[in-house]
Amino acid sequence: MGEAATPLRRLFRVLVTVGPGGLWLFLFVLLPTLLVLLASFLSRGPFGELVGPLGLHNYARALEPLYLEVFAQSLLVGVLATLLSAALGFPLAFYIARHPRRDLLLFLLLLPFLTNFLIRVYAWLVILQREGLLNAFVAFFGLGPFALYPSFFAVLLATVYTFLPFFVLPLYASVERIDWQLLEAAYDLGARPFRAFLHAVLPQTYPGLFAGSVLVFIPAMGTFVVADLLGAGRVVLIGNLIQQQFGITRDWAFGAALSIFLMGFVLLSLYLYARLQRERGLEDLV
């Protein structure tokens, strides 16, 4: 037959393939996002319900110094976690990519990563708390005990620990594809090792570096679990603030405004990232 698809048949195929998934995304991604946007203009009623009138009051409140400080602290966790992941992950990606048994090393990198997220965070509590492993260890040398938990340091450490593989994996994919002939060419042209690396190797890792940074920065900034467990109320990030509004405080309208604020910030930084990357866009993230 070799049927040329008639318009009706084409429509049918699109409906069958895209229909169910598209409908799902509309119902469970687009609609909830619009509801959060709507809720952010409402107010908290006497029983924690959402009431009118519409207004910008939640956004005005989100811009109060107290909340801006929380936002700044979240940003700091995001930025520091990304930089530390780069410091740990960049040399590691090169080491793994040039190792004869690299698939084993990747396996060993993934194994802790597949252990439940909460267990990995909780393990740091065991290590850092006052009667924890670290203090038991330094006490052996007559030092300590140090109050490392709850603290900003503990939150940052566990954040880096949790998201490090997200940084190394896309970076590794870039490093593996490096054309090393360019390095030799740079040498032939008389470049010293550092300069050759800077101009012939580093630019080839940019897609991986960018993808890794995004994958660490966003969850590090937005999570509430790590700060909740290792900050124990002393370190409050924007994720904790949002969770509180939907939990004990029951001010959904304010929580919605904070969410829109966070989401807007994330989408804006991604937009800038995509612009910087020109054509590559977000395709490297998955």
Add this chain to the structure above:
Amino acid sequence: MRRLLSLHALLVYFFLYLPILVVVALSFNESRRGVRFTGFTLDWYRSLFQDPRILEYFFNTLTVAFVSTLVATVLGTLLAVGLVRYRFPGRGFLRYLLYIPVVVPDVVMGISLLLLFALAREFLGFPRLSLLTVILGHITFQVAFVTLVVRSRLLLLDPALEEAARDLGARGWQTFFHVTLPLAWPGVAAGALLALTLSLDDFVVTFFTAGPGATTLPLYIYSSVKLGVSPLVHALSTLIIGLSAFFLALAYALSRRRV
């Protein structure tokens, strides 16, 4: 230089494994509190297996993971095929929509679903927060990941293969089941595996969408950590670590056999 890189790698791997070793060691520790090792015991495992709640949470976790992965894999695979093969109005918008669950922090995802379910319950009378709402929430982020993984696989395939099948007289569904799907299979399997892992590990979306009776293992671990950990959590964690290691080793062995 090479030595420095090796030393660095060694330290990073130590950093990655230290917490896990601590948890595993403590699960065999007789002492109820602190990290001082007072003696070897299997008591915590014994009480774990005698706790009927744990079995229920485990069962809930698996139910959510398998049901949501199945639905998300079907929806995501079809969606990926449609996005790659057909042009239609709204295609660009749909692609943007796909990235939202991937890039937006999971707290935002969790509260937006909570809001949706709360309003649906108020105005439509359903659904109550339960295991069902957890499953709906998991499917939502899984669909995005499955679609993106399968899509990147489909983009690598030569469309001429499908044209050839059609020229040879295959109908639309025959082309799909005999040509497209087998070729896309590694992508579908990878997407499903990713979806399953994400579901088993998810805490945040579950936290906001779970109703009474819908406790999963991550929810249980969270509440135990908040309330002061019992050594049962060490034992439970060790079992989870062991299971993950087993499945990953299996995947690793299978992937090596192909080479």
